[in-house]
Amino acid sequence: MPRINFQQQLVALKDKLLAMAALSQQALSLALEGYLTGDLALCEHVKEIEAAINAAERDVDEMAYDLLAKEQPMAIDLRFILSVIKINGDLERIGDQATNIAQRTQTLVGAPQIELPIDIPDMGEKVGVMIRMAIQSLFEADARLAEHVLEMDDEIDEMNRIVQAEMVEVMQEQPEISAQALNAIIISRNLERSADHATNIAEDVIFWVRGSDVRHKFSLSQAE
Structure with a gap:
């Protein structure tokens, strides 16, 4: 009977984490939409969501550490709980990146909207796909899907480098539109960091499912 209760607690922990993931995805999507449209109401909503994300992070950590202390799980269950703790932190940081984008948008109040020679919407869409795939790999315990997330990270890094170079130019x-260009640089960096967090989540899913630590190894194998 105690073991059945433990499995139920693991399911509850996973459900709580997935609910938090939905909030993080929503925050980043709304922040990007707010930036692209100049909608300040969306920016304020992102800040409200961040408060919910922070509360959820505390709840997930408490549930995870409680299970570690009381149940002393072994093998795959232990790896799952350890992965949840790390993924929890990455989801919270995605929320932070969303808030940063919202705040940058608010600094542009009154500045004319201009067309910049970069594709922030495409970059944001690709980062959103990475996050969704990482969370799906967690939900489905799919290490192969998680590997696809790792493969996408280099493309986002390259897009960020292009934005940096073109906006400096x-x-x-x-110079009269330096404020808009600088904000584009910062928002591109926020998106690139969000992609890094999606990659971290995917790596933790692989660790949970396969018991192997792939941090740094994937990029090395790609470079060979």
Whole structure:
């Protein structure tokens, strides 16, 4: 009977984490939409969601540490709980990146909206796909799907490098729109960091499912 209760607690922990993941995804999506449309109400909503994410992070940590202390799990159950603790932190940081984007958007109040020679919407869409795939791999315990997330990270890194280079050139040639260009650099960096957190989540899913630590190894194998 105690073991059945333990499995039920693991399911509850996973459900709580997935609910938090939905909040993090929503925050990033709304923040990006707010930036692209100049909708300040969306930016305020992102800040409200961040408060819910922070509360959920505390709840997940408490549930996970309670299970570690009381149940002393072994093998795959132990790996799952350890992965949850790490994924929990990455989801909270995605919420932080969303809030940063919302705050940057608010600093542009009154500045004219201009077309920049970069594709932030495409970058944001790809990062959103990475996050959704990482969470799906967690939900389905699918290590192969998690590996696909790792494969996408290099593309986001390259997109971020392009944004940095092109926006520096814009600031040099059109100093009157330096504020917009600088914000694009910062928001691109926020998206790149969100992709890093999605990659971390995928790595933790692989650790949970296979018992292997793939941090740093995947990028090395790609480089060979």
